[in-house]
Amino acid sequence: MSRQLTLALSKGRIFEETLPLLEAAGIKVTENPEKSRKLILPTTDPDVRVIIVRASDVPTYVQYGAADFGVAGKDVLLEHGGEGLYQPIDLNIAKCRLSVAVPAGFDYASAVRQGARLRVVTKYVKCASEHFAAKGVHVDLIKLYGSMELGPLVGLSDAIVDLVSTGSTLRANNLVEVEHILDISSRLVVNQAALKLKRERLQPILEAFEQASASQAPKAA
Template sequence: GLYQPLDLQIAKCRISVAVRSGFDYANMVKKGSRLTVATKYVAISREFFASKGVHVDLIKLYGSMELAPLVGMADAIVDLVSTGNTLKANQLVEVEHIMDISSRLVVNQAALKLKQAPIRRIIDAFESAVR
């Protein structure tokens, strides 16, 4: 029920798959092995791996996702990546890019219908600021 009229072009990052350095992710995926993946983005992860035909067991985690592969809890993680420094600091490497992320202006569709003029002014003001 949300309308996203504008990409604010801020807080840009990406959702990616990362594994321990030395883990042969490409071979595991190619062989059809079942992977254990830790993430807080369960729906996105499920859809991504299903579209590739990869069987995964998803573990929903919050917090320091990078620790899951290091302690043997998961083969991979799906998490937000900005610079990649946190991955490097934890001996992880990015192996697949899932999607780009950025902040969006979000408007409730019902409110937009009921208060179109004032909301349109707000959207226009944000759009001018983004340009």
């Protein structure tokens, strides 16, 4: 079996915040995915390459062995289900939260109390369904892949369930966060077969990731 390891990453925040973890393992990506059209990027370690995929596809590439390991948000893993994946480390990067938001002035608390049926747009159908079911709230979930904030503004929905970081996009679209569902950060996920067959090559990288991410973990009060 080839010694080469394949790491699946998505562009943007996860890619940028994974770079220091890779560097802690002595590995640098030699091309910028924002400037290159390549989907397979070399690194300074000839035995490690990076593939650039959609964030929602990272667990699939790892599950089926097209990548040996990858970095994915907890939100993506909850929606995917995590089948066939070993999730050893919370990397404490790309932190945000999954929340319910509604237009300013919409009485969400009253609507929920009165048992109204709400229309909710979200990309996170599984998480949203479980959240509202646990509260006993009846919802019609409408799956969208982008611009959730537009849903309530054009009458498609009463509310949204989406990731929130600073909240600036919500404020810009006159929406308010009314319910926190769960905190999100990114996890390292490893193909279970690769963990056995390539353990000698993988283990030092996993340990370097763990040590580097521990420095970013929230301090106990």
